[in-house]
Amino acid sequence: MELISFLKIFLKRWWIIVLIFLVTVGSTAIFTWRQNPTYSVTTTFVVSPSSTIFSDPRSFLSGLDVLGGRVSVANTYSDIATSRRIKNDTIDALGLNPVQAETLDVGSKILAGTNVIYITVEGPDPSLITTFANKLGETTVKYVEELYGVYDLKILDLAEIPVFPIKPNWKLNLALAAVLSLAVGMGISFLVEYMDDTLREPDEISQLFQAPLIGFIPVMSKAAAHSLYMVKLPQSVVAEAFRSLRTNLEFASVDKPLKTILVTSNGSSDGKSSIATNLAVAFAQSGKKVVLLDADLRRPSLHGFFSIPNQTGISDIIRGQVSLEEAIYRSAKGGVALILAGPLPPNPAEMLGSKKMENILASLEEIADVVILDSAPLLVADAWALSAKVDGVVLVVEPGRLKRKTAQAIMDRIQLSRVRIVGLVLNRVKKGSESDYYSGYLADASKYDSQASNKRKANLQDIQSTSGLGLSLIPKKTPGNSHRFRNAQKQNKPTPINEPNSGEINRNISNKLL
Template sequence: MELLYYARLMRRHWPLLLLSLLAGTGVAFAVTTHATPRYVAGITMLVSADDREGSLSTALQAGALSQQRVQSYAALLTSRRVVGRIAGGEDVRDLQDAITASPIPNTNLLQVTVADSDPARAARRADALGSAFTRVIDEIERPTPKTPPTVRVTVVDNAEVPEVPVSPRPLVNLALGALIALFTVVGGIVLRDHLDTTVKTADALREIAGSSILGVIGYERDARRHPLILRGHGRSSRAEAFRSLRTNLQFIGVDRQPKSLVVTSCLPGEGKSSTSVNLAITMAQAGWRVILVDADLRRPSVPRYLGIEGGTGLTDVLIERARLHDVVQTWGQPGLSVLPSGRIPPNPSELLGSGGMRSVLAQLTEEYDMVIVDAPPLLPVTDAAALGAICDGALLVVRHGKTRREQVLRAGELLSSINARLVGTVLNFVPAKHGSYYGYGYGYDSADQETAPETPQTQAPLPV
């Protein structure tokens, strides 16, 4: 399951992965193009001990001595005493870094290489190093100036001018550049995913909220221009998602079926108003007697979604300036009843938590099969909490990839503190290709379902 999750995560970010491959390859190509080529020339030297007696015992001793000397000579080759003789006017330390000496295992042979940007100069320095080293060994291995040396070093293979540089290696550099860039981006994507605390799956939302998922609403391309599900005669996958939400609401409590439902969210912009409106339309299409109450007395948007007049409504009833039945409007066929918010008051929380609001809800639940209350977000203000305390249940709308887990936890704790019943959650704005959402082939794109259309929609009949 984890492997499948990360595979989907990489698939969602495939443009970034492709860009990283191109960038890594481009950088590696630029570095390779501007890198100075290095050539390596090498010589082979034989270390042999003096065996003047020719007996077997002296031969064995000479062989052992030679092998002992080979290990020491490998380090001596890069000493300042040896390298200084071929350095000329160059820095001895730089030349030491360009020389590599290593004994060939189980032999008395030394392999010496010299690296340089000029192939001919690398070969000359390697030969010069061999000559200088044989002279140094001849000096230090003489017991006295007049006796022969106990160990000799002989150059077996002279250096040849190299034709192919050992670096840079274009194919290797390009492959390494692409892999390093790819692994860096993959690591960044995985790290960002682990640090991201937003809700992105239905399973995560179910675990955090401690409540069932009643609906998963897709991310629709035309939601800003057409926020209602009536377009296309209600045959879109988004309309089907709301019908599924309606069906799930019928099974949330056989013995305690809610008749008043407050729809809210953690923060603004998560789609709670469009969910309220479309859920009410879907229930009306099924023959329910439904009334939609716009209880967002701070930023009401139901009138703009439905294209109705919202200047008189709930606030006028609560302050007893109008009667309830006089401000309820009918929208579409069969009729969906709508109670607009009315004028924005200076004290929304007090009005929504008042006894007048309880009386209004009690009267509406007697006359309708379902009362859907569009409430403000839970965390910024206390309006939704006040409504949740007097309604039969609360439906929490969570926006995919935006709402954070700690916000969902805080919203659940707030509802629990007032003994409000969280009947379920809705995961909104889910991408069409996401594992939590299964569409029917309709296109989806970014749109803010919470944003109402710029111009009011005209009343449209509801399909039977």
């Protein structure tokens, strides 16, 4: 893995590193602050030959025998100074209580190659440890004079009252905490990235599905995602994204035009219905005759975009309850012909995979330039049944939701069923991401989402008169249905283009519907 890859991981998981850093450094600071300060003082001794050995020749000769062992003598003196006896004698001499004595810590050190001894005393009270260190030195000197006559132990430097404590060491503690927290944070970030099999990068998604990226739809508000964005805000960044998707689909089918396009996703709530609806409007705005078909017979939603009751639809056509003409609605502003799902059947996969469904699609291809189907997700068999009957499939993926294992399973199924994936559409792409190439020259989508929200109340009367989103159901005016159409307009109810009792049915579906 290259260095740039590590940097991307750390930048993506920066919050883990920052969180661990703040927790670790903060905890260390609190722990350090709650510690009692510890001070240290040092009394310095030197071991030297006694002056008495030069006054008597015999003492001088005997002193020469032990001069070679002066290093071991210094070690002995050092051990004496830190012994329990010397410490207790000092405590008694100063009249310290057991609590004060317990706080004192005595240690010794000999400077290498010399006869210099350092006696160190540590404790929380700087005055007490200074007094104790100096008294300990005096007690040690007196005791040593009784043991040896050849070597003297003299105090070189007395201890002085310290100003700053040696513990806790704020700089050292915080520096170690910072370094350790950064190392741990980066390690955890890398581990989380390694264990996370969620697909986030566009190139990674495209490579796994072996299909090009043909669309990037920015994040929309929840209300805007369930509306005809292409009609409400045609100059917005979202509308431009759908026009770009439409153009890419046209380029993808230069040799063999795509007449029937299935829009699906890997799972629920990926926004496929919103993309299918606005894509259909984008095609209609380019001058094409478009039929939008709700083929999701499990959780249909297209009727909500147009504020139409889901009463009659494709399920009725397949069961022979109504004719194709009777089930089609037309949008005046959106410019698309709409076929809803209708009553939900108990066997949607069998109905959508039937020969009759194939004949319906063939009929729609004859009267429309483009037929867009909004199907159930690939988690169920419905989408697979339809995918074999269309010219191409558009797969909607939301980065950060699709797991690698799920994507691989879908890809294996695609290869087995030989489904033609025309391209991938990344939905809810956040602004500032690598895929959001609109942000450089288009306005922010959130600006238009806010405008739509502000206009909603002002346009309430217009929304009601157009069935919510510019939907105008205009039947062919015949002597038998003129009064029926006027009543429907007064009641703001959608009316099928040709009801069973609406008079003579015009058999030229293309001219009538589109």
